[in-house]
Amino acid sequence: MRDTRAELLAQAEILVRGRGYSGFSYGDLAEAVSIRKASIHHHFRTKTDLALALVAAYDARYDVALAGIMAAQPDAASRIEAYGRLYLTGVEDGLGCLCAVLAIEMDTLPDVLRADLARFFDKHIAWLERVLTEGCADGSLRPGLDPAATARMVVATLEGALLLERLLAGSAGFRSTLAALSDGLRPPRIA
Amino acid sequence: MRDTRAELLAQAEILVRGRGYSGFSYGDLAEAVSIRKASIHHHFRTKTDLALALVAAYDARYDVALAGIMAAQPDAASRIEAYGRLYLTGVEDGLGCLCAVLAIEMDTLPDVLRADLARFFDKHIAWLERVLTEGCADGSLRPGLDPAATARMVVATLEGALLLERLLAGSAGFRSTLAALSDGLRPPRIA
DNA sequence: TTGTGGCTACCATCTAGTAGGTAGATTTTT
DNA sequence: AAAAATCTACCTACTAGATGGTAGCCACAA
Numbered sequence: 001m002r003d004t005r006a007e008l009l010a011q012a013e014i015l016v017r018g019r020g021y022s023g024f025s026y027g028d029l030a031e032a033v034s035i036r037k038a039s040i041h042h043h044f045r046t047k048t049d050l051a052l053a054l055v056a057a058y059d060a061r062y063d064v065a066l067a068g069i070m071a072a073q074p075d076a077a078s079r080i081e082a083y084g085r086l087y088l089t090g091v092e093d094g095l096g097c098l099c100a101v102l103a104i105e106m107d108t109l110p111d112v113l114r115a116d117l118a119r120f121f122d123k124h125i126a127w128l129e130r131v132l133t134e135g136c137a138d139g140s141l142r143p144g145l146d147p148a149a150t151a152r153m154v155v156a157t158l159e160g161a162l163l164l165e166r167l168l169a170g171s172a173g174f175r176s177t178l179a180a181l182s183d184g185l186r187p188p189r190i191a
Numbered sequence: 192m193r194d195t196r197a198e199l200l201a202q203a204e205i206l207v208r209g210r211g212y213s214g215f216s217y218g219d220l221a222e223a224v225s226i227r228k229a230s231i232h233h234h235f236r237t238k239t240d241l242a243l244a245l246v247a248a249y250d251a252r253y254d255v256a257l258a259g260i261m262a263a264q265p266d267a268a269s270r271i272e273a274y275g276r277l278y279l280t281g282v283e284d285g286l287g288c289l290c291a292v293l294a295i296e297m298d299t300l301p302d303v304l305r306a307d308l309a310r311f312f313d314k315h316i317a318w319l320e321r322v323l324t325e326g327c328a329d330g331s332l333r334p335g336l337d338p339a340a341t342a343r344m345v346v347a348t349l350e351g352a353l354l355l356e357r358l359l360a361g362s363a364g365f366r367s368t369l370a371a372l373s374d375g376l377r378p379p380r381i382a
Numbered sequence: 383t384t385g386t387g388g389c390t391a392c393c394a395t396c397t398a399g400t401a402g403g404t405a406g407a408t409t410t411t412t
Numbered sequence: 413a414a415a416a417a418t419c420t421a422c423c424t425a426c427t428a429g430a431t432g433g434t435a436g437c438c439a440c441a442a
Contacts, residue, residue, distance in 0.1 A: 004387075004388090018297070018298040019213075019296055019297075019298045019299045020211050020212070020213055020214070020295055020296040020299070021211070021214075022210075022211055022213040022214040023211070023212075023213040023296050023298075023299050025430075025431060025432080026431080026432065026433085027430070027431075027432095035387090035388070035389090036388075036389060036390080037431095037432090037433095038388090038389075038390080038391090038392095038433080038434080038435095039387070039388050039389070041432085041433065041434080042386085042387060042388070043387085045433090046432080046433080047432065047433095094298075096295055096297075100295070100354055101295050103354055103355070103357070103358045104211055104287055104291070104292050104295045104354065105210055105211040105214050106209070106210075106287075106357065106358060107209040107210045107214075107285075108210045108211070108214050114358070117358060118358055118359055121355055121358065121359060122359065145371075145374065146367075146370070146371060146374070148367070149367040149368065149370055149371040149374075150371045150374075152352070152355070152356075152360075152364055152367055152368045152371070153348060153352070153367075153368045153371035153372055153375075155351065155355060156347075156348050156349075156351030156352035156354075156355050156356075156368050157344060157347050157348040157351055158347075158351065159350075159351035159354060159355060160346065160347030160348055160349065160350035160351025160352070160354070161343070161344070161347035161351070163291055163294055163295065163347075163350060163351070163354070164294070164312055164343070164346060164347050164350060165343075165347075166294070166297065167294045167297060167305070167308060167309055167312065168309055168312060168313065169343075173343055176337075176339070176340040176343055176344075177340065177343045177344045177347050179337070179340055180336075180337060180340040180341045180343070180344035181344055181375075183336065183337070183341075183375075184344075184372075184374075184375025184376065185375065188379030195421075195422090216396075216397065216398080217397080217398065217399085218396070218397080218398095226421090226422070226423090227422075227423060227424080228398090228399095229399085229400085229401095229422085229423075229424080229425090230421070230422050230423070232398085232399065232400085233420085233421060233422070234421085236399090237398080237399080238398065238399095
């Protein structure tokens with residue numbers, strides 16, 4: 001038995017991340033999943049409902065990933081790098097960040113959706129702020145670094161790099177940015 | 192005598208930067224400029240023609256701005272900061288970067304347009320790389336920093352910050368990211 | 383027998399784009 | 413200088429196709 005709802009979410013995510021929210025239609029999605037356009041409405045009454053479900057699923061996946069990083073990585077510096085690598089699959093698959101794509105079209109989005117997007121990013125920033133604060137304390141990151149500001153900067157850099165390198169140099173470009181980012185966070189070498 | 196073509200470009204830019212490329216229509220634009228939809232086709236035969244003109248005008252404005260920074264700012268560190276401040280008006284006006292918006296919808300864009308976008312970003316990266324190389328030499332930036340990688344990172348950070356802070360904390364958030372970015376580029380304090 | 387998950391057929395509205403016309407300015411020809 | 417031709421910038425009216433969404437029907441499983 002196939003899980004149509006899950007397939008719809010998976011294909012819709014690919015479509016949105018590649019073409020933007022207004023850039024994909026129920027028609028496209030129907031074709032991708034091989035059911036009729038009207039049948040999609042059975043699973044997601046409106047396009048907004050679909051978008052909300054998309055963000056919720058995406059957000060949940062990130063929750064798992066962030067918890068995994070906390071468990072697998074010992075220190076702040078490697079946690080930040082592991083966080084950065086999360087974005088890498090997007091570049092490799094030629095897909096932007098779902099929430100970045102939606103954020104771009106902000107002005108056309110319903111308020112609920114916009115609020116969910118803000119929550120998504122705020123959560124990442126808060127997580128990074130905690131990691132960065134630890135990193136300053138344990139010496140794996142440059143002391144005197146502002147955790148709140150740097151957390152915002154890290155998310156911005158990775159979102160920006162995904163956006164850019166999908167268009168430009170692909171994963172090589174992304175890795176290069178990731179290296180430059182880590183460089184700026186490391187404690188200064190006493191050479 | 193009013194310059195309808197210029198008004199079309201100005202209003203179209205606002206629409207695209209706020210709602211995405213597929214998110215705005217000739218109908219919207221016609222209303223914004225108070226002429227009939229069909230009349231727009233007189234100035235821009237197709238939507239792609241309009242997008243190309245939009246990018247060309249945007250790119251030209253940045254050329255002027257970059258030249259201005261070279262003339263007005265004495266050292267690399269202040270040039271980078273001035274470059275960062277260029278993005279600030281976007282945050283303040285609640286408008287994303289035109290080329291970032293278009294890049295998000297990459298998969299739907301005609302090849303010509305995609306090539307123009309790549310050229311836009313490559314130009315910025317090349318400019319920054321030059322400035323960064325100078326900065327390493329004259330000591331206003333952290334020595335040993337990789338100019339090519341850092342240039343990509345700077346553009347990524349600013350594009351990402353514009354995207355994020357338009358949704359989140361506005362210009363305060365953006366300034367905070369800008370400060371964290373500069374911090375990472377500065378030579379280490381010998382406290 | 384009730385709910386699930388599809389379907390066909392439809393709807394109003396919007397989409398980019400076309401056809402063809404008009405009023406006025408500019409340019410060319412006489 | 414007058415007349416003719418052309419160009420500019422807009423218009424109304426239209427097209428074909430896409431858009432999100434609705435109504436109602438059917439098969440099947442619990």
